[in-house]
Amino acid sequence: MHLEVLNAVRALFADYPGRYWIAGGWALDLFVDRVRRPHTDVDVLVLARDLDLVAATFTDPRPTVENPNTGDQRPWEPGETLTPGPGVLAFPDDLFPAPVRIMLAASDGDDWVYHRGRGTLRKPLDEITLTTADGIPYLAPELVLLFKSRSDRPKDTDDFNDVATDLDPTRRAWLHDRIAPRYPDHEWLPALS
Template sequence: MTGGTSARWDPAPLREVADLFGRAGCRWWIAGGHAIELAVGRTFRPHDDIDVLLLRDDQHAVQEVLAGWEWWAADPPGTLRPWRPGEHLHPGVHDIWCRPAPDAAWRIQVMLDEAEHGQWVSRRDAGVRRPVAGIGAVSPDGIPYLRPEIQLYYKAKHPRPKDEQDFDAALPLLDTEQRAWLARALTHTLGPHPWTPRLH
């Protein structure tokens, strides 16, 4: 990521992030590796950052719940720039990096996904959709998170060792419907994929 600013991360604790976004007047979900761990019910690896997913129409909730912070938009193909108060980020911008002060490490990454007519629409493939009401789950302590099959779909494009670890941890928990959805989504977007045979 470029843009003349530090890439140093000190991710905020999960509970702190949940408390902050719990004040948002919109739907939000913990995403990334933390979402997989919330589904699995235990911590099993370290994390370099922490991700929150919002629908694009709700993007300004970030500026409200993180008032006083710095917010930087990641313009494709990966240039960070300050996100102005009230500015609407267009569909090409999916990531927002947030930190509490100019000299602080980045604490929270927010990802924006699309939705139309009550359907979540993958930013990778508009043909992959689900009802917005069905893309999340809630942990026993009340933290909303992205369902593991959707998070694994995003992790599958260029799986790193940590993504393989997440897949291995989540796979035993996926029911028949979740496995079938993930297999269809992977095939639709990526074609043959090494994870697909393990989903059958």
């Protein structure tokens, strides 16, 4: 698998003392151990409670705050509160083989908490963490697909179709049981049943 961009992320985070995960489409590629499609960037997930660690680690260059809808960027000052979901930090696009974006995750103690809803959807941080043979941490596929299930973008449906058969029954049931109550007619549900 071509990992130049992921090795660049690992080098970038080498001194970062908090947890981080490769997320998005790259996480699904790591799960199935093949590059399934071209990627325009690399999403890296960190815990929102660790923003002070992000600020202390990434000082030169300091990431900027990016509007995920428009791509507009503005300076980020340490101490500024950013929230999971809309809070995205971006490094200058020309520093790495692909743009690197930091997404923020809600958490409570040792649990990841889905930032949408009332905080009732959670999973232990150790359970959402998978690691490649050479030590790159990435987000469990059922979480990546949960985020993608809210979209009707063709690439998200393609991502689901590419990896659905690789999900074991536990991951498949977990994802089904999280999508069905909110989207009872979701097109992915038959494949997850």
